Amino acid sequence: MEFTGGGRLIVRITPVDVGKRVSVRCLIGSGGGVEKFTDTVGVLTSWNEGVLLITRRTGETVRIAESSLVAGKVAPAAPARRRSPAADFEEVARVMARAWRPVESERLGEWELRASSGFTRRANSVLPLGDPGLPLGEALTHVRGWYEVRGLPAYVQTATGAVGTQEELCAQLEARGWWSEVSAEVRIAALAPVGDLEADVERVRLARSFDEAWLRRYQRSGTPGSHVLRVLGSGPSVWFATVAGEGDAPAAIGRCVVDGRWAGFMAVEVDPAHRRQGLATSVMTALARRALEEGASAAWLQVETDNDGARALYGGMGFAIHHRYHHFRSA
Structure with missing residues (x-):
């Protein structure tokens, strides 16, 4: 992983790069005259009050103190996988949704609220492809109420790890007290x-x-x-x-x-x-x-x-x- 410019480590990212895929190196300790570093690659989901949040492909959120940064740059998109069909995230997500239709659904802007008496999370969760048409806090309040009426827990299905996925939404949900209960790989x-x-x-x-x-x-x-x-x-x-x-x-x-x-x-x-x-x-x-x-x-x-x-x-x-x-x- 190359960070140097003219032999120096350089931090080339700023808060304006939130939403972009980045690669950073930070100092995690030193002892015996040896400094220890760690590298993190993912989507920069926030940069507030001296703390960076980076969401990895796996959905894991990493918190990094700005003061520990020694290098950072905007990283290119992950390379295409060989022998797999070319497809963007939204295409695959919509195909998957059509293959497992809920008993009941309702639109909230571009979001789809889905319910099927609790049979599988896929058929009883929000599919948030696009804008809900409301500020996020108001949208989530509506979501909670919609599922509460049906006697169901409120779930939002999000995605990470590809171009156009929802790392920022994951971080916003986490910040509001929602937690990831189960994760799965989508393979093609x-x-x-x-x-x-x-x-x-x-x-x-x-x-x-x-x-x-x-x-x-x-x-x-x-x-x-x-x-x-x-x-x-x-x-x-x-x-x-x-x-x-x-x-x-x-x-x-x-x-x-x-x-x-x-x-x-x-x-x-x-x-x-x-x-x-x-x-x-x-x-x-x-x-x-x-x-x-x-x-x-x-x-x-x-x-x-x-x-x-x-x-x-x-x-x-x-x-x-x-x-x-x-x-x-x-x-």
């Missing part, structure tokens, strides 16, 4: 290599709808009411995959939504007794081939950051991190 890939994987797709049954057995394998529904059925069935072109098991529930399931050039993969779950048998790959491959037949060429999926097994599986299929999203809950 070219679709054809997923469809070309060697897998036992003959075991996978594809259908336009799901049955009670499919729901028994799905781990997030609890007692499936009509709100669960509506969310799972939503999307432009929806497919469900099932691999038969020995009992009442399938050995593996999956869901795919085809939307133009995109195929989104969700609800890929395998019976613990049948894991490490390639069933998740078979489900993904079968769904990818069907999506290719419908004209899709790019793929996306979401995986929680603590799910190491799934992250390794999808990384091996060529899925690279595009951005990360976070659900901020009201204090």
